[in-house]
Amino acid sequence: MTQPLPTAIIGAGPIGLAAAAHLLARGETPIILEAGPEAAASVRQWGHVRLFSPWSYLTDAPARALLEERGWVAPPDQDYPSGAELVERYLEPLSRHPRIAPHLHLERRVTGVARLGFDKMKTQGRENAPFVLTTAGPHGPERFLARAVIDASGTWRTPNPLGASGVAAAGEKQAAERLFYGIPDVLGAQRERYAGQHTLVVGSGHSAMNALLDLVQLAAQAPGTRVTWALRRANPDSVYGGGANDQLSERGALGQRLRHAVDAGLLNVRSGFRADTVEQQGAQLSVHSGAQRIDRVDRIIVATGFRPDLEMLRELRLDLDPATESPRALAPLIDPNVHSCGTVRPHGALELQQPEPGFYIVGMKSYGRAPTFLMLTGYEQVRSVVAELTGDRVAARDVQLVLPETGVCSVDSGGGCCAATPAGVSLEDFSLPASDPPPFTRVD
Structure with missing residues (x-):
């Protein structure tokens, strides 16, 4: 390999596209793997729903900078978009931007992430091996190599069941x-x-x-x-x-x-x-x-919430909280028994790091089963993570975030x-x- 490997981003939703914009702003190359046929596929599924966050909380600075290069005019800060409007006026133009579009691979559902040549048990030399991401879709199975991985795949595709015990109720699948x-x-x-x-x-x-x-x-x-x-x-x-x-x-x-x-x-x-x-x-x-x-x-x-899909990460060494299934260091900051959306402290690469160097879970998936996530939080996460991946540890540790307080986020x-x-x-x-x-x- 004569060219540096890219950083892989799983998911082309708001947080995944923001991560790509941050990488580009620092001169890095992303590769974005999206399971759906279009960017922001999950957002499109709830396009009829109007967000209660205004536009001022829904866009990220490097992404806006890319769009403004091509004459994009930001929506009024205090307007409340629907999911469809969020896609139409922000996410779709961002995904089609000529600096992002060449790196976006649609209909590539990631089925596995591993270290090339190393299963989970092998240690010596592991950190020097590139990541290999296996995908499935109409193109058949494919493999992509990456120097680092940012998992922004969210939780929308893995809803919690009807059964109150966390498993399907008897007869749920039949109905x-x-x-x-x-x-x-x-x-x-x-x-x-x-x-x-x-x-x-x-x-x-x-x-x-x-x-x-x-x-x-x-x-x-x-x-x-x-x-x-x-x-x-x-x-x-x-x-x-x-x-x-x-x-x-x-x-x-x-x-x-x-x-x-x-x-x-x-x-x-x-x-x-x-x-x-x-x-x-x-x-x-x-x-x-x-x-x-x-x-x-x-x-x-x-409408009992969502949970992260961890199956594709089985060959990685992870340290997740046993209750929330979020990164262990993040769990006490987001515990919905204690925190609402607005009381979560700023956090970034330090809290999101895993025993597998170069691998980060961000966005809604980083919160595991906790529902206290705001989009602003995800934007600050990827800013910090990208800074860490590019060697700017000062910027990575300088996490700043002011969130609106009081909510009704809860464990169910x-x-x-x-x-x-x-x-x-x-x-x-x-x-x-x-x-x-x-x-x-x-x-x-």
Whole structure:
């Protein structure tokens, strides 16, 4: 090999593309491996959802600098984009930039990362061996060599199951056709799937709130639409968040909208519900939590959070926290039992380093199963990591980050705190006609 090896980036989402921009700014060559057919493939799947972070929190300086070279005009800082707008106005132009596009390889799903010629057990000379990344896709199996690896693959493709024990509930896989993991487009492309149906939403984080508010709005438009919210906590009051005290106003408003919908009797609430079994009930489903059950369910939205895909990293030497599955040094800083999104301390390469030199997990995946992630955090992570990889240890250690405080992130939250709110939707938008009594009662 006569040319220096590139730094491999797994994932072409916001954090992966930011990492590429930082590498280019320091004169390094990235190679970006994206599983989807387009950049930001995961973001596109929730394109209908509006973020509660404004544009000022969603772009990164080196990426903006690249775009501005070609006349890009930044969106207004205080506007709140949808996922689709984030792609259209920022991520798509960035991925097509002539300095990034040649390094972007689409439809390359990474199936394994290892040291060339060294399995996990071999030590002597290991740190001098390049990384080898194996991919799968329509191009067939391929191998890419790299001097370092930044894993920014996120967690969207590996949602947590319905089962409250962390494994699939009995019957969950058999009922897969009626389940949706994440945030469906209830008011748009998937409207017919939920209109006139009884939908059970399981979870208590932002994804669950988003789905619930969309369903309540749908219920006001489509007769026969029923909504039940099942959460594992004993009391939903702790879920609603900081309200007017939240420094991200749309995040605070999200919880308040849901509280108003519950208080108005627009959905049935089943708290302390830990799903363990899904049974066929004729043409419908019955979901059980011990002796409790929710009957005559047509659809289930599982918004119980996400977990990292660690299978592709089995041949690397990792040091992960046994509970969060995040880098061990990062775990106490992000523990959702202690921290909300805004109370996570600044961190970078030092906290993210692994026993495998040159390998870093960043972005949402670095948080493991913790839902307290904000996009700003990922941008600061990759700035620090790239500085470390290029020998600028002073810049790598100088981590600075100011985050908006107060949130509702929790261990059974539906996703990172860059997740979304149906901004602009008020209680009046999904209220029932005055002549119709509320169809549901609250059951605690």
